[in-house]
Amino acid sequence: MQSFDPPPGTQHGQSSVEQLPAIVDRLGANADAKDVVVVTDEGVREAGVVAGVTDHLPGTPRIYDGVTPNPSVDAVEAAAEATADADAVVAVGGGSVVDTAKAACALPAFRDSFAVLRAASADVRPPRPGASVPLVALPTTAGTGTETGHWAVISDHDVDEKVSVGHPVLRPDAVVLDPELTRSLPPYVTAATGFDVVTHAVESLTAANASALTRPYSQYAFDLADRNLLRAVEDGENLDARERMLEASYLAGLAMNNAGLGVVHGISHAIGGLYDTPHGHTNAVLLPHVVRANARRSTDAATAYAALVDGHDDPGELLATRLTELRERSGLDRELPDAPDEWDWQAVAERAVGNVNTETNPVAFSRNEIVDLCERAFERS
Ligand SMILES: [Fe+2]
Numbered sequence: 001m002q003s004f005d006p007p008p009g010t011q012h013g014q015s016s017v018e019q020l021p022a023i024v025d026r027l028g029a030n031a032d033a034k035d036v037v038v039v040t041d042e043g044v045r046e047a048g049v050v051a052g053v054t055d056h057l058p059g060t061p062r063i064y065d066g067v068t069p070n071p072s073v074d075a076v077e078a079a080a081e082a083t084a085d086a087d088a089v090v091a092v093g094g095g096s097v098v099d100t101a102k103a104a105c106a107l108p109a110f111r112d113s114f115a116v117l118r119a120a121s122a123d124v125r126p127p128r129p130g131a132s133v134p135l136v137a138l139p140t141t142a143g144t145g146t147e148t149g150h151w152a153v154i155s156d157h158d159v160d161e162k163v164s165v166g167h168p169v170l171r172p173d174a175v176v177l178d179p180e181l182t183r184s185l186p187p188y189v190t191a192a193t194g195f196d197v198v199t200h201a202v203e204s205l206t207a208a209n210a211s212a213l214t215r216p217y218s219q220y221a222f223d224l225a226d227r228n229l230l231r232a233v234e235d236g237e238n239l240d241a242r243e244r245m246l247e248a249s250y251l252a253g254l255a256m257n258n259a260g261l262g263v264v265h266g267i268s269h270a271i272g273g274l275y276d277t278p279h280g281h282t283n284a285v286l287l288p289h290v291v292r293a294n295a296r297r298s299t300d301a302a303t304a305y306a307a308l309v310d311g312h313d314d315p316g317e318l319l320a321t322r323l324t325e326l327r328e329r330s331g332l333d334r335e336l337p338d339a340p341d342e343w344d345w346q347a348v349a350e351r352a353v354g355n356v357n358t359e360t361n362p363v364a365f366s367r368n369e370i371v372d373l374c375e376r377a378f379e380r381s
Helices: 016-027 042-046 049-054 073-083 095-110 114-119 187-206 215-234 239-259 263-275 279-297 299-309 315-329 345-353 367-378
Strands: 009-012 036-039 062-064 088-093 135-139 151-156 161-166 174-177
Touching (some): 009 016, 009 239, 016 088, 016 135, 016 174, 036 073, 036 095, 073 114, 073 151, 088 095, 114 161, 174 239, 187 239, 187 279, 187 299, 187 315, 215 239, 215 299, 215 315, 263 345, 263 367, 279 299, 279 367, 299 315, 345 367
Parallel strands (some): 036 062, 135 174
C-alpha cells in the first residue's frame, strides 16, 4: 500500500505575498489574531526580504532571526520558545529556516520535547494534538521543497549527524511561493539550491515508494528545473525563471515527500553532518555517479531515466553527462567549499548506509561501494 498526501493550501505567482493577511486570519485562533511571529535568519533579514513580507502583515509582527544554517536541536528549541505564544508563525527563508519553524511550531504538540518528536511515529497521534502553532511557509530559495512536506532535517551535534524528523503535524498549514522573495539570491546559492531541486526530482523518480501519483511531479519538476536553472543563475532578475524554479522546487518536494529519495541524499546528509558542506552543491557532485551506478544495476531505474532525457540508448550515461554539464555551466565546481584537507570516507559511509534516504534508493549500496563512489566523485580525476 502507498499513500499520497496532497500539498497544503498554496498561493503562488508574482505578488502572491499580498495574500498573507487573509491567510493569517484564516489560520489564527480568531479573525482578529494579530500575534504573528516571523521566523527567519540574519542573512534573509539583512537582504531586506523580511521587510518585503512584514509590509503585508497587519500590526507589528515580532521577528525572530536566530535561525542558523544546518539548524541544531538547540536552535529548534530556541525558536520554539520564541514562538510558543504566537497565533501564527510566518517562516521566511531557505530550508534551514522552514525546517526550524516546522519543528518549532510542532514542538508544543510533543510536550515541548525534541526527543518525543523524534521518537514519534507518523501514524500515531501526538501527546497534545492541537497544541502546535499554525505555520505559513514562504521559501526564499528554490531548493529544498520542504514547504510541501512533514519532514525536517535537524543536526544532532552530539553525534555529528543530520537527522530527519517527520510527523504530519510538521507540515505547514499554508505556503506562499512568490518569486520576488528569491530575487536577491546570488548566483552560487541559486545554482546550489537549484541542484537540490534537480536531485529531488531525479531521486524521487526511482525511489522505492514512487508511484503513478508521484512520478508526474518528479518528471515535470525535472523538466522545469532543466529548462530554467541556468536562466535563473545567469540573470537573477528574471522573475519568470525564478517563478518556474519555485514551482519545480515545490513539485519535486511533493514527489520526494511521498516517494522518498535515494543514496545521493543518504551520502549528502552524512557529508553535511560531518563537514557542513553546502547541501545542494554536495548533491550536484554526487548525482551523476549515482545515476550511472543505479542505471547499470536496475533496468527500472534506467527506464525511468530514459523518460527524463528522451533517449533509450544508455539513458544512465546520457543523464549523467547532462547533469555534469548542467553542474559545470551553473558554476558549481567539483571541489566543495568547506571540504576538509582529508576526507574520512569510512565515517561518511558508516552514516550513509544507515540514513533513511539510502533505504529508498532503487539499488542497495554497501559501505565499500559508498566509499568507492565518494572517492570517484570528489577525488579521482
Ligand atoms: Fe535535498
